[in-house]
Amino acid sequence: MTRPPARPPGIEGIPALRRSAPDPGSTGCHADLTLAAGDLPAAVRQLSDAGYFLEDIAGVDVTEGIMLVYHFDRFEAAARVVLRVIVPHDAPQAPSIATVYRGADWHERECFDFFGVRFIGHPDLKPLLLPEDLGSHPLLKGRDRRSLYSLLPLSRMVDVDKEPE
């Protein structure tokens, strides 16, 4: 089994608002980038060209907004990269990556279903798992919303200037 690289290849040059170097042993991730919503399609295309596959698109409802979490990984020499995008509550929109990764179609439908995030450029944004007439987005926390800082450890929020050797 090949050792995972200290630095996942192919993520240089992504304009991240914040980057951190999580411990792969405890978090399973090798790079953690927070992006602005507009930078997402270019970053995803760069990862697709570097040979990453999409693992998951998840959402977290926090006080700062709705954080969309994208997990990418490689088949050989596992190197999981996490991209985070925070969209505001009053305008929950993000660009869709369904044209780059076909599998993102259903993940984005699920995020729309449960959080109400609209993905611009999605081919057919309709509910995946919940009935169309439900009328609410169940995973929005409402008054029980917590802050991002209480959910993620500080080590994953700290900006890292230099990539670790």
Next chain:
Amino acid sequence: MAPQSDLLSPSGPPIDPPILDIKPVQQILDLCRSMSFWPMTFGLACCAIEMMAVGMARFDIARFGAEAFRPSPRQSDLLIVAGTVSKKMAPAVVRLYEQMPAPKWVMALGNCAISGGPFCFEGQYGIVEGVDTLIPVDVYVPGCPPRPEALLEGIFALQKKLTGRRWWPEPREDRRP
């Protein structure tokens, strides 16, 4: 949540009695029907595993005539709702029940089909709390999941409902293991 189905109206599901309603003939027919239910495989969740187990050799539903599981509602007369009915699945359950020709019976297998089971809590958004809010149920088999023997007892209870008596010996309580 869909409005309450008109299958559950006070007059019951829209099933007309037979044209020749001769009681002794219908009793004989009910006896024959009860000894050869053809279940419809409607396994939705974990209880489906128990339903599969009951179709296999150890618990053998074939002894009681019900081994012909049919995937199509047109050819089956017993709808075993084995598992959790989500609100997205609810219209399909109702439509399949309507597509079954009469006479037909429904068994709610497992706690989720009876009342929503472990999914009955405040704030749950996706699960129908009991399939009897959608279609009329004839026999309830509790358990999470019920043992295959419990499914068989449910079939016996349905046979008792149709014919008026239980045809098989009661299991003895004090069996030495």
Next chain:
Amino acid sequence: MQFDWLNLAIIVFLAAGTLLGAVPLITASLLAPRSKAPDLGLPYECGIAPHGPARVRFGINYYFYALIFLAFDVDVLYLFPVAAWYPGSPGWAVFWELMLFVGILALAVVYFWRKGVFVWPRKVTF
């Protein structure tokens, strides 16, 4: 022609066959309860309302089965009355007609032979 016991037997046989099919249907429609649910006649599509056309294109490779069926089954069916009357028929003309009929159908068999449907190259082990 005269109406004799054989003709009567055939008619009785036909009637019995028709009744064998019709009596269960009629009995069931008289003795079974009738469901009046609105969706009863809806075409079955796994519980969802059907969409798309019912008549779809199916694979043209099924022509294999149609041709083999013709060559073997319908061939033999038409040969039954021939087999009954052949011993009593005069002359060679009947023979050549029969050869023509079987020959045309044998062409289909030769076609399949050349396609290799009668050979299983791998040894089947269980």
